[in-house]
Amino acid sequence: MNNFDYLKSELESVLGWLGEDGGLPKDLDASRVTFELPREASHGDVATNAAMVLSKQVGMAPRDLAQILLTEFEAHDAVRSAEIAGPGFINMRLTDAFWQARLAEVLAAGETYGHSGVGGGATVNVEYVSANPTGPLHAAHGRGAVVGDVLASLLAATGHKVTREYYVNDAGAQVDVLGRSAYLRYLEALGEDIGEIPEGLYPGAYLKDVGQALAAEHGESLKAMDQSEWLPVTKNTAIDMMMAEVREDLTALGIEMDVFSSERAIVAEGKVEAALAVLEAGGHIYQGVLEPPKGKTPDDWEPREQTLFRATAFGDDVDRPLKKSDGSYTYFASDIAYHYDKFTRGSDTLIDVLGADHGGYVKRMQAAVTAVTDGKGRLDIKICQLVKLMKAGVPIKMSKRAGTFVTLRDVIDQVGRDVVRFIMLTRKNDATLDFDLEKVTEESRDNPVWYVQYANARTHSVIRQAAEAMPDLETSDAALGKVDLSPLTDPAEIELIRVLAGWPGMVAGAALAHEPHRLAYYLNDVAGAFHGLWNKGKESPELRFIREDEAVLTTARLALVRATSLVIAAGLGIFGVRAREELR
RNA sequence: GCGCCCGUAGCUCAGCUGGAUAGAGCAGCGGACUUCUAAUCCGCAGGUCGCAGGUUCGAGUCCUGCCGGGCGCACCA
Numbered sequence: 001m002n003n004f005d006y007l008k009s010e011l012e013s014v015l016g017w018l019g020e021d022g023g024l025p026k027d028l029d030a031s032r033v034t035f036e037l038p039r040e041a042s043h044g045d046v047a048t049n050a051a052m053v054l055s056k057q058v059g060m061a062p063r064d065l066a067q068i069l070l071t072e073f074e075a076h077d078a079v080r081s082a083e084i085a086g087p088g089f090i091n092m093r094l095t096d097a098f099w100q101a102r103l104a105e106v107l108a109a110g111e112t113y114g115h116s117g118v119g120g121g122a123t124v125n126v127e128y129v130s131a132n133p134t135g136p137l138h139a140a141h142g143r144g145a146v147v148g149d150v151l152a153s154l155l156a157a158t159g160h161k162v163t164r165e166y167y168v169n170d171a172g173a174q175v176d177v178l179g180r181s182a183y184l185r186y187l188e189a190l191g192e193d194i195g196e197i198p199e200g201l202y203p204g205a206y207l208k209d210v211g212q213a214l215a216a217e218h219g220e221s222l223k224a225m226d227q228s229e230w231l232p233v234t235k236n237t238a239i240d241m242m243m244a245e246v247r248e249d250l251t252a253l254g255i256e257m258d259v260f261s262s263e264r265a266i267v268a269e270g271k272v273e274a275a276l277a278v279l280e281a282g283g284h285i286y287q288g289v290l291e292p293p294k295g296k297t298p299d300d301w302e303p304r305e306q307t308l309f310r311a312t313a314f315g316d317d318v319d320r321p322l323k324k325s326d327g328s329y330t331y332f333a334s335d336i337a338y339h340y341d342k343f344t345r346g347s348d349t350l351i352d353v354l355g356a357d358h359g360g361y362v363k364r365m366q367a368a369v370t371a372v373t374d375g376k377g378r379l380d381i382k383i384c385q386l387v388k389l390m391k392a393g394v395p396i397k398m399s400k401r402a403g404t405f406v407t408l409r410d411v412i413d414q415v416g417r418d419v420v421r422f423i424m425l426t427r428k429n430d431a432t433l434d435f436d437l438e439k440v441t442e443e444s445r446d447n448p449v450w451y452v453q454y455a456n457a458r459t460h461s462v463i464r465q466a467a468e469a470m471p472d473l474e475t476s477d478a479a480l481g482k483v484d485l486s487p488l489t490d491p492a493e494i495e496l497i498r499v500l501a502g503w504p505g506m507v508a509g510a511a512l513a514h515e516p517h518r519l520a521y522y523l524n525d526v527a528g529a530f531h532g533l534w535n536k537g538k539e540s541p542e543l544r545f546i547r548e549d550e551a552v553l554t555t556a557r558l559a560l561v562r563a564t565s566l567v568i569a570a571g572l573g574i575f576g577v578r579a580r581e582e583l584r
Numbered sequence: 585g586c587g588c589c590c591g592u593a594g595c596u597c598a599g600c601u602g603g604a605u606a607g608a609g610c611a612g613c614g615g616a617c618u619u620c621u622a623a624u625c626c627g628c629a630g631g632u633c634g635c636a637g638g639u640u641c642g643a644g645u646c647c648u649g650c651c652g653g654g655c656g657c658a659c660c661a
Contacts, residue, residue: 038604049603052641062641086604087641132661174661263661293657294585304659317587318658325659335661359588360656383589385654427597430589432654434596443623446610450623458621465620502600509600521598524608528625535625539616546620561620583623 014072024068028057037502044083044091045099045498051088062088099494100485102501106563107481111570112157114507119159125347126152129250129257130167130354133242134178135204137249137408140355143433144384145408146424148353149255150516151382153574158511163347164258167338170239171264172331177201178242179235185211186222186234206245210238252412253420254576266337272329275337275372276322284310284371290318309336314367336368343369343377350379351514353429359383380514384429390436415440418577422449425520425575443583448524452568453580455527458534459565460581466546466558473555480559487556490543492533496560499529500567507574516574523571530564 019026033054038047051066058065066084073082073090078098085091106113128148131141149164156162169175181202188194189211197203214222214237222230243260250257266272279285288308292301307323309332322333342350350369354361362381369379389396389406396406412420419440426448427433443450467475474480488494503522510518537544545557569579 032602034603036600036603043604047604052603055641089604091604134661169661172661290658298658301658306659321658323659330659331661356589356655358656362588385589431597432590445624447623448609451609454621454623458624462620469620506600513601515600518598518600521608522600524598528608531624532626534620535616535622538619538622538625541619544620583621 010076014069018068018072024058028054030054037498038091043085043089044081045094046092048090048092049088051084051090055088066090096489096494097486099497099501100488103485103488103497103560103563104481106500106503106566107477107559109566110477111566111573113566113570114504115157115570116504116508117159118508118512119155121159121161122349123161123163123347124152124155124349124351125163125165125342125345126155126351126353127165127167127342128152128353129246129255130169131246132169132174133239133246134174134202135242136206136245139387139389139406139408139411139435140384142253142408142411142420143387143424143429144353144355145250145253145255146421147382147384147429147516148351149253150421150425150519150575151351151353151514153576154507154511154516154519157574158508160349160511163345164256165342166257166260168239168243168260168262170262171267171334175235175239176231178207178238179231180227182207182210182214182234182238183222183227183230186214186218187211189215190220190223207238210234210241213237213241249407249409249412252409253417261338261341263334263338266341267329267334271341272334272337275340276333278340278372279309279336279368282371282374284313285322286310286319288319290321309364309368309371311364311367311371314370316363316367320364320368332364332368335365336372339365339369339377339379340372343373348373348377350377352379352381354381354383356383356385382429382514385432387424388432388434390434390439392438393436396437411435411437419449421575421577422452422520425517428515428517448520449577452523452527452572454583455530456565456568456572456579457581457583459530459561459568462534462545462561463558466554469546469548470551470554473551473558475555475558477562480555480562483555483559484552485556485559487553488560492536492543493557493560496529496533496564499526500563503567503570519571519574523568526564526567526571 018024019028030050030053033048033050035046035048038044051069052062055062055065063084066088070082070084070090073079073092078094080093080095082090082092109115126148128151129137129141129145131137137145152162152164177200181197184194184197184201185207188208214234217237218233222233276285286308287305289303289305290308292298304325306321306325308319309322311320312318320332321330322336324330339350352365358381362383365381366379369377389411414437423435423440424433440447440449443454445451463475466473488497503526506518506522510516533543534545545554545561547554547557565579572579
């Protein structure tokens with residue numbers, strides 16, 4: 001909910017009135033009118049572009065229309081002063097009482113301040129991580145994991161019904177490779193010398209455990225079988241063990257999925273055929289021959305008639321194959337079925353959080369979702385760019401072969417889950433992210449996690465100090481919620497309230513745009529505003545939070561301090577980061 | 585060759601779906617600790633928003649074309 005919405009409805013009634021008696025046209029379209037907090041403090045507390053947006057409809061110059069509107073706004077209770085600026089903005093300063101009322105809202109809402117119903121109860125499925133079960137999660141998986149998880153929380157906090165989902169790619173060639181790799185490790189566990197892991201198989205030492213487990217359970221019996229017999233056994237054991245590890249890693253990151261969907265199950269239950277039947281009925285499938293990609297013809301290219309999805313009808317660049325040359329379905333086909341399945345389970349908005357290497361996959365999947373849902377489903381794909389792990393400014397070189405591979409678990413163990421979660425959100429998802437394992441544990445301004453946690457710890461420290469210095473003071477949330485806030489009139493105090501009051505709009509905007517990283521920047525701003533006010537108390541003792549001789553003033557300020565910690569806690573809550581009340 | 589992403593201060597990056605004189609942090613320079621935690625704060629300096637057009641009251645943001653960097657381009661997942 002935007003704090004300025006009510007000013008907009010005031011404007012609309014003003015327009016209605018002016019339309020009846022004031023000589024303006026009736027039924028003006030005010031949909032593009034905004035009321036917002038200007039970036040520039042000198043532009044006041046609220047600015048509106050109303051005069052500029054409406055000038056054409058009204059047939060007046062923006063500044064002339066602004067003059068008319070200005071008179072109406074000046075009469076409003078919450079408006080202390082108003083002026084016309086620039087090309088026709090109306091800048092208003094609001095009364096201290098208005099801001100004090102906003103502060104009261106923070107205290108009344110507590111840690112759910114900023115939660116809203118802007119989502120209107122829409123059902124959203126957020127699919128994230130979805131790493132192939134062929135090895136442990138690495139750092140880049142962690143980014144997608146956090147982005148998806150926090151996006152899900154953000155949507156849940158803003159009136160969406162959210163499903164958190166992981167798609168297990170347990171069908172296809174890659175897990176067969178996994179099964180064969182595990183078989184080698186099985187032989188190794190039985191004492192055979194397997195030498196170098198052949199090219200094309202997974203060399204990772206993490207499969208040794210799988211080999212041990214297979215040996216322990218099956219003894220020598222697998223050796224007597226054909227591959228067609230042992231492969232399902234080694235494959236399934238490997239998948240189960242890998243997924244168990246993935247789940248542990250997710251738990252370590254504080255992530256709890258609602259649903260794990262299996263690709264194999266999608267296929268086995270005939271959902272691929274069902275989804276393709278829908279496409280077929282819509283006339284989106286045909287038999288055809290693709291042109292080779294221009295400028296880069298693969299060596300083994302040969303024209304071939306295959307079953308194609310008419311993706312070009314939905315904005316993709318080429319039509320996409322649904323069946324391989326051997327007649328089996330492509331991964332794309334089962335993925336269409338999977339997305340159709342998510343849609344038919346009740347989510348009209350689907351979000352996929354994918355890694356950078358899936359960039360080329362976006363258009364075709366969106367095309368497919370549009371086609372298979374007859375335009376009713378909407379798919380947003382968030383591509384997470386790479387995470388560059390660093391140590392004290394030096395990039396960490398990673399190579400699976402050389403064994404210098406940094407897993408997500410390594411990172412969590414080194415810097416902690418809260419740090420990982422926060423840092424992953426300090427860049428927008430489509431920009432690469434430098435993650436310096438040393439810098440993020442520094443206790444300094446450079447480290448955004450620390451900076452925000454420190455601000456929060458300070459708020460709690462102030463309230464602890466106050467309770468000690470002034471034992472008669474009521475410092476519980478309930479008490480602070482009823483405090484007389486009228487003593488809060490210093491511009492620096494009002495400024496902090498303005499920042500805090502921006503939280504609900506920030507949450508709603510970030511949720512609707514599917515951009516959780518915005519909250520990290522906002523929290524940094526809140527911390528900055530608070531640290532600034534805290535330091536003002538040094539230069540101007542009358543601004544200190546605790547004034548032992550003035551109980552009314554002190555409690556009002558404690559309410560402001562408490563509101564600050566509530567907003568930080570609300571933000572960290574959505575991030576899934578634990579707020580620290582003390583740092584030492 | 586085609587598609588997607590990126591290009592903003594010396595460096596790392598924001599810029600809230602088109603708003604005003606483009607903002608932070610770091611680095612640089614200058615200040616503030618008998619004090620509610622100085623692990624913090626305040627100030628100064630720093631810009632052709634890659635280039636050129638276009639759309640309109642108004643463009644870092646939208647459109648077109650270039651330049652430069654990254655990624656991906658049947659029958660892998």
